[in-house]
Every structure is written in structure tokens, then in C-alpha cells.
Amino acid sequence: xxxxxxxxxxxxxxxxxxxxxxxxxxxxxxxxxxxxxxxxxxxxxxxxxxxxxxxxxxxxxxxxxxxxxxxxxxxxxxxxxxxxxxxxxxxxxxxxxxxxxxxxxxxxxxxxxxxxxxxxxxxxxxxxxxxxxxxxxxxxxxxxxxxxxxxxxxxxxxxxxxxxxxxxxxxxxxxxxxxxxxxxxxxxxxxxxxxxxxxxxxxxxxxxxxxxxxxxxxxxxxxxxxxxxxxxxxxxxxxxxxxxxxxxxxxxxxxxxxxxxxxxxxxxxxxxxxxxxxxxxxxxxxxxx
Amino acid sequence: xxxxxxxxxxxxxxxxxxxxxxxxxxxxxxxxxxxxxxxxxxxxxxxxxxxxxxxxxxxxxxxxxxxxxxxxxxxxxxxxxxxxxxxxxxxxxxxxxxxxxxxxxxxxxxxxxxxxxxxxxxxxxxxxxxxxxxxxxxxxxxxxxxxxxxxxxxxxxxxxxxxxxxxxxxxxxxxxxxxxxxxxxxxxxxxxxxxxxxxxxxxxxxxxxxxxxxxxxxxxxxxxxxxxxxxxxxxxxxxxxxxxxxxxxxxxxxxxxxxxxxxxxxxxxxxxxxxxxxxxxxxxxxxxx
Numbered sequence: 182x183x184x185x186x187x188x189x190x191x192x193x194x195x196x197x198x199x200x201x202x203x204x205x206x207x208x209x210x211x212x213x214x215x216x217x218x219x220x221x222x223x224x225x226x227x228x229x230x231x232x233x234x235x236x237x238x239x240x241x242x243x244x245x246x247x248x249x250x251x252x253x254x255x256x257x258x259x260x261x262x263x264x265x266x267x268x269x270x271x272x273x274x275x276x277x278x279x280x281x282x283x284x285x286x287x288x289x290x291x292x293x294x295x296x297x298x299x300x301x302x303x304x305x306x307x308x309x310x311x312x313x314x315x316x317x318x319x320x321x322x323x324x325x326x327x328x329x330x331x332x333x334x335x336x337x338x339x340x341x342x343x344x345x346x347x348x349x350x351x352x353x354x355x356x357x358x359x360x361x362x363x364x365x366x367x368x369x370x371x372x373x374x375x376x377x378x379x380x381x382x383x384x385x386x387x388x389x390x391x392x393x394x395x396x397x398x399x400x401x402x403x404x405x406x407x408x409x410x411x412x413x414x415x416x417x418x419x420x421x422x423x424x425x426x427x428x429x430x431x432x433x434x435x436x437x438x439x440x441x442x443x444x445x446x447x448x449x450x451x452x453x454x455x456x457x458x459x460x461x462x463x464x465x466x467x468x469x470x
Numbered sequence: 471x472x473x474x475x476x477x478x479x480x481x482x483x484x485x486x487x488x489x490x491x492x493x494x495x496x497x498x499x500x501x502x503x504x505x506x507x508x509x510x511x512x513x514x515x516x517x518x519x520x521x522x523x524x525x526x527x528x529x530x531x532x533x534x535x536x537x538x539x540x541x542x543x544x545x546x547x548x549x550x551x552x553x554x555x556x557x558x559x560x561x562x563x564x565x566x567x568x569x570x571x572x573x574x575x576x577x578x579x580x581x582x583x584x585x586x587x588x589x590x591x592x593x594x595x596x597x598x599x600x601x602x603x604x605x606x607x608x609x610x611x612x613x614x615x616x617x618x619x620x621x622x623x624x625x626x627x628x629x630x631x632x633x634x635x636x637x638x639x640x641x642x643x644x645x646x647x648x649x650x651x652x653x654x655x656x657x658x659x660x661x662x663x664x665x666x667x668x669x670x671x672x673x674x675x676x677x678x679x680x681x682x683x684x685x686x687x688x689x690x691x692x693x694x695x696x697x698x699x700x701x702x703x704x705x706x707x708x709x710x711x712x713x714x715x716x717x718x719x720x721x722x723x724x725x726x727x728x729x730x731x732x733x734x735x736x737x738x739x740x741x742x743x744x745x746x747x748x749x750x751x752x753x754x755x756x757x758x759x
Contacts, residue, residue: 209628211624284555286556290620293620300607301607327495
């Protein structure tokens with residue numbers, strides 16, 4: 182199968198797991214908003230869970246609830262990031278954001294309940310023994326809370342009103358939290374499920390996460406709103422430091438390519454078994470959205 | 471020890487556990503806001519965890535992270551409930567709410583990270599075997615998400631714009647989610663930790679949770695802002711259905727007293743061991759805040 186075919190197949194399986202988790206709930210706006218918020222997107226984080234697991238001999242059936250969990254967590258972060266008091270975005274994946282389609286209270290609550298759902302999904306006995314599941318809970322908490330994603334988002338907000346734009350080490354640290362931590366957890370989850378050494382997947386994920394964010398900054402400058410499904414030129418227009426403002430467009434692209442080479446070498450010991458993950462790293466710096 | 475002395479001692483132990491969990495994090499407003507949000511309060515939910523556990527032979531040292539987890543979860547819900555787009559409260563426990571002291575973005579993020587912290591605390595190996603910890607994670611997720619607290623809060627918001635005030639079954643269901651689910655989880659956590667039958671604690675918690683909420687409605691009418699630490703007369707002023715508007719003040723007090731009698735009988739098999747939990751139930755309908 183081509184990389185795109187695998188990505189699509191994994192996305193379908195993840196959507197089915199999320200649909201099942203959100204079935205049979207109350208007929209309330211907050212529930213409708215949760216279902217809406219988990220539609221669409223590339224499912225790159227869930228793909229990393231499923232393909233990392235597969236590379237280490239763990240079936241998609243066993244790993245699927247962990248893949249759905251990282252996507253529920255990611256969806257919660259997008260709903261809250263889009264709020265008027267945060268990034269104030271009205272468009273996401275080409276559709277109105279949750280607070281635009283419903284209202285702010287529903288967006289806060291839907292995001293809150295999607296975070297809860299993420300942890301709930303990690304209790305699924307299909308994932309394996311309790312020891313494995315509690316390790317996944319701990320890993321997701323570390324990646325997403327005050328030491329991970331939320332910290333990165335807070336640093337990002339602080340940067341907007343800072344007197345001096347961030348320098349490269351500062352923006353690298355910010356992005357390591359905001360984007361890198363959850364991508365890192367997603368890539369390492371397969372090793373937790375398999376009881377394998379997480380070091381190679383961690384090195385892969387660290388490089389991939391940073392390359393991914395650099396490419397987001399590239400797309401903010403070169404991208405097309407119709408393709409990215411969100412407003413472009415936003416960060417550059419706001420005078421925010423980005424990898425492109427700090428390294429130049431060519432420099433940012435070169436750095437991203439270098440990171441993808443690093444991600445590939447981190448998985449060299451797995452040979453052909455790493456093909457899907459390596460294709461994902463190449464995709465991260467060629468995508469148009 | 472008197473009930474008040476036990477409540478205070480438990481509150482101190484819970485605060486120490488939360489302080490430890492929030493130590494050593496970044497010097498950022500979102501972290502300061504998290505520490506601020508977990509200060510004060512009666513710690514009734516944490517008390518239920520510790521005293522339910524103690525009644526079943528589980529030490530406070532072993533149960534403390536679960537008690538801190540329910541208080542972190544409760545703190546997150548208060549920070550988000552107070553937001554302008556939700557209840558728009560500027561006063562909580564007699565102090566400015568988080569979005570007033572910092573800003574809305576910090577309040578959203580601090581609440582988000584406190585929810586994450588709650589699940590993180592439940593991975594503490596001191597709580598027992600992985601099987602016990604994963605059962606606690608599943609129980610907290612069920613109590614706080616789209617089938618529990620968040621659903622109750624959504625029903626509450628929907629009620630504000632409903633053409634007809636809620637009736638008694640509807641408001642009972644709303645409160646079972648909004649307040650009862652987390653109180654219920656807190657009271658049952660001791661049985662999970664002890665590997666004991668959760669039924670008696672569940673019956674106790676169901677009655678206590680409802681009595682607690684009825685008394686909140688009583689305080690909204692009869693309370694003193696200086697004592698409750700929040701605005702009073704708010705629900706009555708907004709024309710919202712409450713237990714007091716539906717049952718009358720005397721009827722609401724009588725129903726609360728009846729529920730406390732039920733809570734007491736649910737624990738009769740534990741004899742003197744249940745004294746602290748029974749005192750808590752009596753406290754729920756005599757408190758002034």
C-alpha cells in the first residue's frame with residue numbers, strides 16, 4: 182500500500198473507534214460538538230500510534246484505542262486553541278470552528294469532555310494489561326499537561342506580548358511543548374504497547390515533531406488557505422517569531438529536511454518495517470496542508 | 471478527633487500532595503494560576519476519598535493521590551465554570567476568580583492542565599497495583615466527562631434558555647451529573663483502593679451528592695456572601711428552577727434531611743468505622759458555605 186492509502190485506512194479505523202466511543206450519548210449540543218470536533222484532519226498522531234505499534238508487531242486492533250485517544254486529545258486542544266480568548270480562529274479544517282458553529286460555552290465543555298474521553302479510551306482492556314494502560318495514561322498526561330502541550334501553548338501566548346521576539350532556542354522549546362510532546366507520545370506509544378525499547382521511536386518522534394512544526398511555519402508563509410483549511414499569513418502578519426522569520430524560508434526548509442534525515446536514521450535498525458513511518462516523515466515536509 | 475478536625479487534617483494533607491505535584495514546574499502565569507486554583511475550599515471530595523478508604527482499612531498515605539486527583543478535577547471544573555462564557559463569576563472562595571486575576575486564556579489553559587493533573591495523579595504507584603489505578607482512571611473519566619459532570623454542566627446551561635423551567639426529575643438528573651457524579655466517584659474510590667464491594671459507599675454517595683446540591687440551593691436563598699465566598703441569590707434572581715423553587719424552602723430542607731438519613735443507613739454495616747463519613751453527611755446540610 183502507498184503511504185496515502187495507509188494514512189487513509191488508518192484514519193478510517195480511528196474515526197470508527199471515535200464514533201463508537203461517542204455513540205449512545207445524550208442528544209445535547211455538547212455531544213454534537215464533540216462529534217463535530219473529531220471529524221476530519223490527517224490523523225497523523227493516530228497514524229504514528231498504529232504504525233509504530235505495527236512496526237513492533239502489535240496489531241491495529243490492539244492499538245486502536247490509543248490512536249483514538251491521541252486524536253481525541255488533539256481535537257480538544259484545537260477546540261480550545263481556536264477560542265476567541267486564545268487564537269480566535271473561525272476556520273478549522275475548512276469548516277467553522279466549534280465556538281462559531283455553537284457558542285463559547287459549548288466549545289469549552291466539548292474540549293473538556295474530549296480530554297476526558299482521551300484518558301477514558303486508554304482504559305480499554307483491548308490495549309493490554311493494566312500495567313501497559315497505566316503507562317499510556319501517565320505518558321499522555323506528561324505530554325499534554327503543564328509540562329507538555331499546555332505549557333507550550335502558554336509560552337506561545339506569552340510570546341505574543343513579549344517585548345522582544347523569541348530566539349531559536351526559545352521557539353524550539355515552545356514548539357517542543359506545543360506540538361512535539363503529543364507527536365512524541367504518539368510515536369512512542371507503540372513501544373509501550375509492545376514492551377519494547379522506546380529510544381529509537383523517541384529519536385524519530387523528536388525529529389519528526391520539530392520538522393512538522395517548521396513546515397507549519399513554512400505553510401503559514403507559502404500556503405494556500407483553500408488547501409490548509411485555515412487562515413495563512415497569520416503568524417508572519419502578527420510579527421511573531423517563527424522558524425521562517427528566524428532561519429529564512431530556504432533555511433527553514435533545509436533544517437526540516439535535515440530533521441527528516443535524522444528521523445529516518447533513527448529507525449534504520451527496523452529496515453523495511455519502518456517504511457510507513459519513514460514515508461510519514463517525508464510527508465511532513467512535503468504536505469500542502 | 472471531631473469532624474472539623476478530621477476535615478482540616480485531611481485538607482492539609484491533600485494540599486501538601488497538590489503542592490508537591492505542582493512543584494518544580496515552569497515560572498509561567500499558567501502554573502501560578504494552577505497553584506492559585508487549588509488553594510482553599512472544604513476539600514469535601516478529597517475527604518470522602520480518604521475517609522472511605524480509611525473505613526475500609528486503606529491508609530491515607532496510600533489514598534492521598536486519589537484524594538488530590540478529585541480535588542484537582544474539581545478545581546478545573548470551577549475555573550472553567552467561572553469563565554465569562556459560562557457562569558461569569560468574579561468571586562470564588564472569597565477571592566477573584568482565575569480569569570479575573572489573570573485572563574481568560576490563562577483560565578482555560580490552567581483548567582485544562584488541572585484536568586490532566588488529575589489523571590496524572592491517578593498513575594501514582596503508591597495507590598496500588600496497575601489494575602487498581604486503571605480502575606480509578608476509568609471511574610474518574612466516567613464521572614467527569616460527557617456522561618457525568620460535563621453533561622450536567624451542559625444541561626444546566628441549556629436550562630437557562632429553556633422556555634419552561636425544569637421539573638424535579640430533570641433537575642435531579644442535571645445535578646446527578648453536575649455535582650453528584652464526582653462526589654459519587656470520590657466516595658467509591660475507597661472501595662476501589664480496598665478491592666471491596668462499592669455498593670454501600672455508592673448508596674451513601676448518591677444520597678450525599680443530592681443532599682449537598684439541595685443545600686447549595688438553600689444557601690443560594692438563605693446564605694451570606696461573606697460566608698459562602700460567592701455571590702448569592704444568583705439562581706433565584708435568574709428565574710432558574712432550583713430545588714427550593716420546586717419544593718419550597720422547608721420542603722427542600724426536609725428532603726435534604728431525609729437523604730442524609732438514607733446516607734447514614736447505607737453505612738450502618740460499618741458501625742463506628744463510618745463515623746467520619748456520617749458526620750460529613752450531617753455537615754452537608756448544616757454548613758453555611
